[in-house]
Amino acid sequence: MDFYSFFNSSTSWRVRIALALKGLGPNYHGVNIRTGAHREAGYVAQVNPSATVPAIVENGFNLGQSLAIIDWLDIKHPEPRLIPAALERRARVLEFCYLAACDIHPVNNLRILKYLHETLKVSPQQRDDCYAHWTAEGLAAAERLLAQAEENYGGPWCFSAQPTMADCCLIPQLCSAQRMGCDMTPFKRANAIFAHASSVPAFINAEPRNQPD
Numbered sequence: 001m002d003f004y005s006f007f008n009s010s011t012s013w014r015v016r017i018a019l020a021l022k023g024l025g026p027n028y029h030g031v032n033i034r035t036g037a038h039r040e041a042g043y044v045a046q047v048n049p050s051a052t053v054p055a056i057v058e059n060g061f062n063l064g065q066s067l068a069i070i071d072w073l074d075i076k077h078p079e080p081r082l083i084p085a086a087l088e089r090r091a092r093v094l095e096f097c098y099l100a101a102c103d104i105h106p107v108n109n110l111r112i113l114k115y116l117h118e119t120l121k122v123s124p125q126q127r128d129d130c131y132a133h134w135t136a137e138g139l140a141a142a143e144r145l146l147a148q149a150e151e152n153y154g155g156p157w158c159f160s161a162q163p164t165m166a167d168c169c170l171i172p173q174l175c176s177a178q179r180m181g182c183d184m185t186p187f188k189r190a191n192a193i194f195a196h197a198s199s200v201p202a203f204i205n206a207e208p209r210n211q212p213d
């Protein structure tokens with residue numbers, strides 16, 4: 001399996017956690033999104049028509065979108081399961097992942113931040129305030145879902161004693177918020193899960209500082 005990732009990309013990081021939890025070691029290809037490698041014609045045509053990272057290619061099958069990749073991995077390599085089979089828990093995990101992937105991440109993505117600054121000419125301070133505002137709103141919603149999840153399913157992970165795709169989404173999102181200087185103190189449940197994940201090898205291996213690029 002070939003895996004296309006950028007070390008500092010939170011969506012690539014989600015997939016790296018999933019791969020590590022499943023004990024899979026694909027061929028790693030660093031795609032530098034800062035220099036625009038994700039928009040090169042060959043990459044877009046053969047690897048990821050979305051012109052983003054992450055993506056995987058296996059036996060001529062190419063797939064982008066981090067949640068679709070994790071779902072695909074979960075069916076192909078079901079141990080350990082990252083998307084629970086039980087209907088209600090599965091729905092809760094997906095609810096959380098869509099919050100991270102559809103509501104929080106997109107407004108904070110590199111191309112959005114660049115557009116704000118380079119095209120709309122907002123100042124770096126306004127751009128960072130925009131990031132902090134939507135991140136705080138999103139993480140507050142995440143915190144409410146996590147409190148409910150702890151009550152219903154326990155911990156130490158988002159949705160029980162085992163990590164799920166929700167944890168794959170949460171940890172990179174928290175790091176990205178921290179990196180941008182957001183105030184993380186209100187997010188107590190998320191911080192507790194983060195502290196737990198920080199000592200687990202699969203999560204450590206997936207961190208940006210441990211990637212070849």
Ligand SMILES: N[C@@H](CCC(=O)N[C@@H](CS)C(=O)NCC(=O)O)C(=O)O
Pocket residue numbers: 008009010011012033038051052053054064065066067101109110111112
């Ligand atoms: N919904 C996509 C988002 C992918 C995405 O936007 N990835 C970012 C890196 S975290 C990227 O490639 N950004 C390039 C850009 O903004 O130009 C997914 O989950 O895979």
